[in-house]
Amino acid sequence: AQSVTQLDSQVPVFEEAPVELRCNYSSSVSVYLFWYVQYPNQGLQLLLKYLSGSTLVKSINGFEAEFNKSQTSFHLRKPSVHISDTAEYFCAVTHNTGFQKLVFGTGTRLLVSP
Amino acid sequence: GAGVSQSPSNKVTEKGKDVELRCDPISGHTALYWYRQSLGQGLEFLIYFQGNSAPDKSGLPSDRFSAERTGGSVSTLTIQRTQQEDSAVYLCASSLEGTAERTQYFGPGTRLLVL
Numbered sequence A: 001a002q003s004v005t006q007l008d009s010q011v012p013v014f015e016e017a018p019v020e021l022r023c024n025y026s027s028s029v030s031v032y033l034f035w036y037v038q039y040p041n042q043g044l045q046l047l048l049k050y051l052s053g054s055t056l057v058k059s060i061n062g063f064e065a066e067f068n069k070s071q072t073s074f075h076l077r078k079p080s081v082h083i084s085d086t087a088e089y090f091c092a093v094t095h096n097t098g099f100q101k102l103v104f105g106t107g108t109r110l111l112v113s114p
Numbered sequence B: 001g002a003g004v005s006q007s008p009s010n011k012v013t014e015k016g017k018d019v020e021l022r023c024d025p026i027s028g029h030t031a032l033y034w035y036r037q038s039l040g041q042g043l044e045f046l047i048y049f050q051g052n053s054a055p056d057k058s059g060l061p062s063d064r065f066s067a068e069r070t071g072g073s074v075s076t077l078t079i080q081r082t083q084q085e086d087s088a089v090y091l092c093a094s095s096l097e098g099t100a101e102r103t104q105y106f107g108p109g110t111r112l113l114v115l
Helices: none
Strands: A004-005 A010-014 A019-020 A023-025 A029-039 A045-051 A054-059 A062-067 A073-078 A087-095 A106-113 B006-009 B012-015 B019-023 B033-038 B042-050 B065-069 B077-078 B087-096 B110-114
Touching: A019 A106, A023 A054, A023 A073, A023 B087, A029 A062, A029 A073, A045 A054, A045 A062, A045 A073, A045 B006, A062 A106, A073 A087, A087 B087, B019 B110, B033 B077, B042 B065, B042 B077
Parallel strands: A010 A106, B012 B110
Antiparallel strands: A004 A023, A019 A073, A029 A045, A029 A087, A054 A062, A062 A073, A087 A106, B006 B019, B019 B077, B033 B042, B033 B087, B065 B077, B087 B110
């Protein structure tokens, strides 16, 4: 069985500051990792994913995450946040063969203030 | 192209009533998933359909919950004799199985409130 831990339920940050949202996972098999974002009153949108290859993956809006197998982590970072990044961010894991049920973390609410 | 759509967007019902939630996946996607998002439980997997295979129902919380997928496309999640603890946002997702993409695309959800 897999599990995902997002230790920070809420992260307040000022605009243009850097941010890191932490994600740790547990799995007995190889995994794929995802970050989804949920803006207020909207559905989940894929932000970025790690399937294989380079352990550093990037989104089109400046976020990046690095897969660290030894630390079982997939932390999300952005060097300079905008007000529009205010949202809830979910880390998710699935095993890399067969059925792909996503196991989600509890989410981290990013609050960006001016 | 069109994304995953769900209807209704909001549903208010009385305890004990049955409800049906609908999901239209992205055209051509062979896999369809239902999840539930609630304050107490976070995001939970409910059920998974893939092609003509038997669905994986391992996440359904009770026998009051059922789902079907007709013609490999539209899916309906039915909750019988609703309870207040069923109040949640029900999310549907679809994906292309058998490819390297491995991405589930989510609909906007149906917000269910059981009074």
